[in-house]
Amino acid sequence: MSGNRDGVFRGRGAERELLRGVLDSGTGVVLVDGAPGTGKTRLLAEAAALAARRGFEVATARDELDQPFLLARLAEREPDGPALVLLDDLHLAEPGTLAALRSLLPASTHEKVVWLLARRSGEGADRLFAAALARGAVRIDLRPLPEEVVTDLVADLAGGVPDHDLRALTSTALGNPAELVALVDALREDGLVEVVAGNASLRSGRPPLRTEALLLGRCQSLSGKARHLLQVASVLGRRFEPADVAEMLATSTAILLPALDEVIRAGVVTSLEDKLAFRHDLLWRLVAESVPPPVRRALHREAGEMLLGRGDSAVLAAGHLLHGAQRGDVRSIDGLVTAALAVLFTAPDAAAELAVRALELTDQSSPSLLDRTVIAVRALTAAGKLAAAQALAQDALSRQVSPEASARLRHCVATTTLLSARHAESAELSEALLHEPDLMPQLVPWVEIVRMMALLGHDRRRAEELAEDVVRTHQGTPDDVLATALAVLAAIARDTGQPGAALDLARAAARSVTSQELSAYPQLLLATVLGGLRELAEADSVLRRARSGTSAVVTKGILIEVVQARTLLQAGRIEEAAVEARAALTAAEETGHTALVAPALAVLALVAIHTGDLPAAVEHVDRYRHGVPADGIVFSHAFYQWTDVLVTYVESGLEKALALLTDEYPDLVSSGLFAEEPRAAGWFVRRALEAGDSGLAKSVVARVEQLAADNPGFRALAAAALHARGLLDADPSALELAAQQEGDRWARANAAEDLGVLLTDRAAAVRALESALSLYREIGASRDSARVLGRLRKLGRRRRAEPARPASGWSGLDDTERAIANLVAKGQTNRQISTQLFMSPHTVNFHLRKIFRKLGISSRVELVMRTRDDR
Template sequence: MSGNRNGVFRGREGERELLCGVLDAGTGVVLVDGAEGTGKTRLLNEIAAVAASRGFEVATAQDELDQPFLLARLAERRPDGPALVVLDDLHLAEPGTLAALRTLLSASAHEKVVWLLARRREGADRLFAVAAQRGATRVELRPLADDVVADLVTDLVGAAPDQDLKALASTAQGNPAALVELFDALERDGRVVVTAGQASLGDGRGPGTETLLREHVSALSGKARHLLQVASVLGPRFEPGDVAEMLASSTAILLPALDEVISAGVVTSLDDRLAFRHELLWRLVADSVPPPVRRALHREAGEMLLGRGDSAVVAAKHLLHGAQRGDARSIDGLVAAAKAVLWNAPEAAAELAVRALELTDQASASLVHRTVMAVRALTAAGRLPAAQALAQEALSRQVPPDPAAKLRHCVATTTLLGARHAESVEISEALLREPDLAPELAPWVEITRLMGLLGHDRERAGELAETVVRTRRGGPDDVLATALAVLAAIARDTGRPGAALDLAREAARCGTSHDLSAYPQLLLASLLSGLREFADADSVVRRVRSGPSAVVTRQVMTAVVQARILLQAGRIDQAAAEARAALAVAEETGHETVVAPALAVLAMVAIHTGDLPAALEHVERYRDQVPADAIIFSRAYYRWTAVLVTYVGSGLEKALPLLTPDLVASGLFAEEPRAAGWFVRRALEAGDEGLAKAVVDRVERLAEEHPGFGAVTAAAVHARGLLDSDAALLDLAARQHHDLWARANAAEDLGVLLTAAPDRAESVRALENALGLYREIGASRDSARVLGRLRKLGRRRRAAPARPASGWSSLDDTERAIANLVAKGQTNRQISTQLFMSPHTVNFHLRKIFRKLEISSRVELVMRSRDDQ
């Protein structure tokens, strides 16, 4: 084999450059972490050589036994010139050595000494922590990326590898030493052939990758091979005790076979268990077990775990592979696992429950109960059409009363989430009339009826909710919480924001386990956001999102509420992303009740970013759904959005008839305070002083009745300032408003009013203030309108510099934040927690990032991030 044998050091250019920079500074502490074989010692040796060539005095311990003697020598004298101290394998150092080293680091803090300290990820924790707190530079040698591995293989074999060689190289998991060891073995066996500039495993007549590794395993003794086959059924990592139990043996008796497979390099020892050294080895061994035997072993493994009380979820992974039709114990294990993960992993629960149902004989007495479990799991996973179809198919047969009631309730739930409220109410009320309805099911049927009535018949919903509140006062109670939330929604829609907020707060306190939507908490967050109490609203949503539940209904409803909070707070890009993500999930899963709220947010975003066709399309799509909605947002909010879109698209003449007295009298000005100023502005523009006065009277009365609602008070000041042409009030409103939108509106209104003054400097100042706020929000249409006003006053302002279409500089702040977190190795769920958005929204932004950077994977994003930053 030809090629660069020093290629092991590929992929460490950044680390070398960083360490050379520390040498340039002549002082500092560098902490190097790296697993065995990642090139840590090689890196230290190379930097030591560089330092020596620059005139550094280099002090290096030969091994861990030499470390205390080196430290003693350093303590006795100080270097005359620049010095580099290299200490490797500090994870093996004695406590006394580490204590002496901490002392020396402190003593030499102001000397021209560079300390290069290395360990294998663990050990010397206190030393590394203290050094890091004092500003030490951290270097972690991570596994090599796939493209670097390919380059390294090219170095080792002297030609570009084909796909088979790349697959073999991937089993080294980015560890350069393991990669070199593997290709050394190939070289000794004469396996690599270079033809026409490409390296491959032989010319087609020799053994391929799988044959090579299979031969390696075949060379083991029979006992060792049998041990590996059983272990492979348990997974790529396994407990020796589990293998012993399945072999009806003991770990002590298996020690010789375990020692053999470890010595052969097939299995390696981790901290808590054993593992196949490479995934390919694991798969080859697993494939060597005949399928019938493999199924039987999986079944035995699952039953073993169930029998001793281990996790039902872990057992279910085996039972999924091993369970057969009619195997009651294994199928029961699948059902138990589905129940265990129903709330925090509903997709897995659905897979387990549906598989259990598939394996159940049609004549089995357990069929209907397993059907109920499958329907519940499918509902939690957001697969509403499948859940409803399965439930209705089961109900078409003869079903005992108790499971039939559960299935009917599942149908009521899916129809409710599908915005078929009347149908949901009909099913729920029929269930509640049954005398033998199970006590544990009755509360959930009552909750479903309350929510269905809220979307179908407000008067009956209020009457029923009041009855529940009168009769169920006491401790935490989900039915009570839902009834209070229903009354809060009605109070919101009838213009009683104080009562709505009080009821919603009480509802949020009363809820316990109603996990499908967390509606009381989300309603509270929505009310708080309407009143511009953004910190409190964020806190409520954060509590909902931080819970263990991953039920899709809960997630998608939370996302759409979060979208409007972001919109009202002026974070328009994030609002659009969150709403699009919610809409996509809602349409995919059949959550029609979320479609209209998501479209309303997107319509508002589109109108402020100048995309009138999109705004019109969104309003047209939700128009037919609104009468059956008004659960998440009020009907007034949808009407306000439609009014705004109509005004922009068709002008004042078409929009004015939509500003009806009942809309003015609704709770809109507490749900969207900035609408008050807009209404007055349009009424005055049309010369309808009566409408303008009605709006001002309404919002002033709301402010007087609720003195603690600062956003409503500011809206009243703003509306009065417009009606009376009072510049002082408009200036006060521009300072008092709690959100950027309303503040910008008030500043613009002030600027327009002051254009009539002899000195237009104050007008220009107010309009420029408005322009800055609109640009901060990202409201391009509003920005363009204010720019036009400034031009009429003789002021020329350049448009905000447009971002380029591609490249790192094309990313907005949110996209850049997500890219940076991806570069740090965080998952979408971890990023969503940090940036307070749903995982679906993170994924939406990632797709935009990939498009702008012209990449297609997270790995490429990590590399691009490092290069560009």
């Protein structure tokens, strides 16, 4: 059968036209060749129906036993009109029947008789077909359906256009219509076909009972050698090298050629450019599961040892050794350890799995036990499994271990406690280690790094002293201890209101980093300093470099998300900032990175303030005030305090907010806040004037003007000073100039709003407020937009400003959304797109949801189709 259930005949148009031509002439011989299931019987049935409609007498045999009797009747027949003789399955015919048929065919050429003869290709009737061809017979060779016809047929059968995965599975039928129909029927019966918006895909989570039986039947029909080849190949993976299979079978690729050819012809395996591969994951899994578990483990072990033995990638070998290594198997366990070290930074989750498995298989009496314990702890830490890493290290320390192993394990504990925000404990552990006279020289730099970072969160005076000493004494090439010391000094300079010095130190720190184990802290500190000064393009460039590095250490990933979130917020991209901050918060909480919880909460609190979600803002600030510590390592203490003041103002009013400056944060105004959050200066002056506290207003203006004068190269500080002075002096021209010079949309909107409030000319005030409203709406600051709308209503202006971009359709997509839509249309995954556009997969997914909403679609398939239609 080559059609669907409603009788539409797919993919045999040329053959049908040929048959029509022969029937039109009324005489001739047509030979039909085809493999089982290619549609011979269907083609013959259609020809018979067509001939009957044209007045032909149709003569056919019921089966091969009836063929001799039919031929005898035909030999005695008196021609009285056109006739069609149909003979199917001639490969089963007896020699006598074929001989009789050969004798009849020449005699019929002058009669109004059309002979339609069919057989399975290469299975018999060769002399008959050769003789008929020699006498001018027409041959139809029913080949597999082409790919585009298969897609149409599957669409008919499944009820929707098949996606890539469904097409891959149906390709195992090799274009054979009968097998294709049987496979789709099995998939539908198993409930595995899901049709959404005209698109058919495979549904996961359902047992493919009938489908499995069908595919297994196809595999079991192969020869024993072919089945064994498939089973060994399945252990090697969905893709495999023929030479690897041959080596495992202790033979050569040349000797395996017949079996390889058989599995390819059966549609189980296909040839790629560089390897062979199972046509679909389901086939691969079925074959793999047909191997008994003990045999499968043994084959994995042999595969791993084969790869190790010839010097292939230890990572590839480890994938097999994980499944096949046994306790005490030194060679296999060493392979796991080697692979764990090889992917420690690029794939820490895999490294942790490999290292822990190696440790589990190591005998307690083995001299390698402690070394493998240290590697497992390091890998677990890199994978963000801090609690497991610390528990494993402390368990090992509870037993008698050598001084060297003890030092390495205690350093691991110091690292995990640092990341868990237990800074005093981490510093104490590191100090104790550094006082040991026999501490290994190669461990000293890493202990020193952890100590400085812990002291930055615990004892800043001591951290500054140590960092200055490192900078004085480290000469020559950059190293990670120097990078850490420079970063510590940069953080302190940032927090004490020395933005120029902070920027120079942070740049020097970022240049000095040489190792992946620092988790990009110096680079990301540089991004925070740049973001505070609203040098957002350079901050984004630094973040791109950090993202593009090969290290996938979990700490680095969370750090990047946190800093990216705040940078996005500073750029006025509120929704994206929320996505990144939520992702960072979730990851930090799940992995025990307590030190990174407060930074994410602070960003989310500001997002909530500007979107009008006061309960969420209060909850976030409450958590880092009374629960998780805000240590000032990633963001300054002033940033958290400023966020607290802002939330308190919205929740409890001006009096309580300003009371915080006296009761809890007396140094906030004199700190480095306005170099980190320049728009906070305008906010404090505005609130101080509202409260009648001219002293506070003047001290804020004096502080921000001093910062601007001491750091003349930063436009954001100059604009912030101009904005604060304009508010204090009620000077519209200063505010107008500030609105023009402010370096980010937040600050421009704030200055434009303040200008609109100050102006007495109604028309000019409306223009300034509408400018502020447009900027707030562009940012997505709904609470700020509502406030400005209220001001406009008081001025009698009730017209809502039109959004700058349509809410739906292609024209509603911004540049980022269009770029993502185009990459999706090219078949790229979220992770591939995130790499191309230097954003996290969370942000890509966020934009995709917006694209779907604007275009009124619900899937990537629909997006691809819409993109192609648009083009």
